[in-house]
Amino acid sequence: MSPNPAGRAGSAAETTVEPVTIPITMDLTWRYVASAPMTRFLAGLRHRRIEAIRCGGCGRRYLPPRPFCGRCRQRMDDWVPVADTGTIAAWTVVNQPIIDGRTGEPRPSPYGMALIRLDGADTTLNHYLDRTDPAELAIGLRVRAVWRDELIGAMDDISHFEVVTDSTEAEPTIAGPEAH
Numbered sequence: 001m002s003p004n005p006a007g008r009a010g011s012a013a014e015t016t017v018e019p020v021t022i023p024i025t026m027d028l029t030w031r032y033v034a035s036a037p038m039t040r041f042l043a044g045l046r047h048r049r050i051e052a053i054r055c056g057g058c059g060r061r062y063l064p065p066r067p068f069c070g071r072c073r074q075r076m077d078d079w080v081p082v083a084d085t086g087t088i089a090a091w092t093v094v095n096q097p098i099i100d101g102r103t104g105e106p107r108p109s110p111y112g113m114a115l116i117r118l119d120g121a122d123t124t125l126n127h128y129l130d131r132t133d134p135a136e137l138a139i140g141l142r143v144r145a146v147w148r149d150e151l152i153g154a155m156d157d158i159s160h161f162e163v164v165t166d167s168t169e170a171e172p173t174i175a176g177p178e179a180h
């Protein structure tokens, strides 16, 4: 018997159903336990103190800090002060109103984000910018941390970074580590 095209079309039509909606409320609240180096770093923010951890083997200064050097595989325990000024290493402008992990509320968009290398550090940290116009953003721009009035020892103690157009306004406020 040859297949009946009309019959196949009919079968396909019969399998088209309305999706079932299953209402589920998901509670995603959890506690993040910081590592020992991250705990010291966060505690310093409460006093507007930013510290990087330096590898005794290669001298690389990690910020945010981590327990082990990714290059030398050795444990680090040497802390160095870092300024709250730095340079944009990469940036983007986000146009999707994603949920802000800190507040649980949609973050207004657009907003700027950047990988920022603070003066005295060799690695970058990810943070918000005060600019949303791509024409005003570029790799190499100088930025400065804008601190919140109430400091609780969290990455969010820095509200965001502001672009400093006059280079004299973004001189490091804390002397960086010695050259190596």
Ligand SMILES: [Zn+2]
Pocket: 055, 056, 057, 058, 059, 060, 069, 070, 071, 072, 073
């Ligand atoms: Zn190292």
